[in-house]
Amino acid sequence: MAVLAGTGIRKRFGGVEALRGVDISIEEGEVVGLMGDNGAGKSTLMKVLCGAVRPDGGTFTMNGGPVQLRSPRDATAHGIAVVYQDLALVDQRDVATNVFLGREPRRGLVVDRGRMRREARSVLDELSIRIASVRLPVGGLSGGQRQCIAIARAVHQGGRVVLLDEPTAALGPEQQANVLKLITRLKERGTAVIVVSHNVDHVLAVCDRVVVMRAGQVQGVRDARSTNAATIVGLILGDIAADTVVHTEVAS
Amino acid sequence: MTTTIDIATTRDAAPSPLRKLFGAHEFGVLSATLLIFLFCTVFVPNFLTSDNLISVAQQIAFIGIIGTGMTLLVIAGEIDLSVGSQYGFLSVMTAYTLTEMVLPVWLATVLVVGFGALIGLVQGLITTVAKVPSFVVTLAGLAILRGAALLVTDGVPMSGPPNPGFHDLVSGNAIGSLAAQTIWMAAVMLLFGWVLSRTKFGYDVYATGGNMKAATNAGIRAVRVKVLCFALTGALCGLAGVILVGWLGSANPLTGNGFELSVIAAVVVGGASLAGGVGSIVGTLLGALVAGLIGNALVLLGVEGNWQQVATGVLILTAVLINRFIASRQSALR
């Protein structure tokens, strides 16, 4: 059963129909790659799934039961964690605080800073993220390090579904490899991951399933093991006609 | 296992106290405080007497109390230009509830502080819900509340009740010859210094002002955080009003005219950024102290009172420039 599924999701921004009836679902421990040209609606779909954007239409279920995703709080409460394409860190605050943002461990009324630093460090180590000290303000770190901290937060706070919007876009090769390794590790932990990426090789390497969007609709869904880069690129460019069997394929 | 923990603790160990001091946002204002103090000690006659220092501590009490609320508000990314008018209006309200309505002091205090919180709540809601910049909302508040204070009193000071117990509580000699106002300021600053730097609410205030979108996405109720900071600032204006009326035994409707300038000066001089996300209560205390010391020195040197305004303005500019310099040096260090 799908840990998270959305059906018939629609979203319009003024004259732009960003999502025109999108169906998406993901299983426990599954990695879904979300691909598509710029403006296809990938980021909007991710924002809808994490409660940051209210859709105009569509229904959601988690483990078969209907859920409302009206706000990021709702989504977080349901175990959906997100890493935004436009990073969402508080530059003035240190690494540890950003890893725990909004969920600081407490001892009574007081934030347990010692525990926060220790746990932040162990999360960073687990993900092979190299940062000199968790006391550094994140504003002074490199783009790659900042992306990694954002992912570390999603991992640390995330429950069952982690959404990554172009997590490797701003990274050097080594850190890209770290992120891909990290996605695999999440999968092993039984976490469901939806990852937006423009890199077909990355997607085919770590994903179980590839969902290709085009102009606000799902153009095609492919099993990553039985497809190839040419097919995916064809779907992205619209050279390969849209599937009519999307629903059955997702359901099976 | 132990080795990893050891490595982790050394990597993330606190920097040495000296490094921490030089890197702190408050380093500029701390140096300024010390420099001014030294200068005054050497060049200003009668400066270094306990009576004079105690009176400086007494004079900055109101800036310190209201500045505490303003610090939280500025860190949360907002500003309140109406604090001077709130302070004046709530002073008048204190005198009114005590002399006209003849309420007991505790009840008058609860009403005034509560009404201050309500003023803050309304301004906070207009700012966050109607999305009008707080600069504009509280500029309107500045005019409305000053007008209200003048209307209620017909423009003449309203006398408070002759109540020696009340007077002692808010302005008597508390510890040794330290004035009670100073103790009230210390209590307020200690409490909210702790709230800001240690509690979840304090963390939320920094996150909200640092990056409201990130805070909201992380599940922090940023709007509520901001509104609470407005309400707190209003409540502290009420507290300051009650203390003032108890001290002077009367309320002048012009109380706090232009006071927002001194309060914002203390907060900014103390290292807070008007862009939000940066600042501290210790900084604000030092900022108030710098302003208090300069004012005191000018008086002792017999300089005309209007120069104090000029000095405050120069102080704000200098502080902002120094803070900018420190910020760029910090990023260069990394």
Ligand SMILES: Nc1ncnc2c1ncn2[C@@H]1O[C@H](COP(=O)(O)OP(=O)(O)O)[C@@H](O)[C@H]1O
């Ligand atoms: N907040 C917004 N306001 C107006 N239009 C938007 C907004 N967000 C996205 N869009 C539009 O919706 C479409 C899909 O955008 P997006 O989801 O960001 O695409 P992708 O991430 O696939 O590149 C684009 O045409 C974009 O301009």
Ligand SMILES: [Mg+2]
């Ligand atoms: Mg996008």
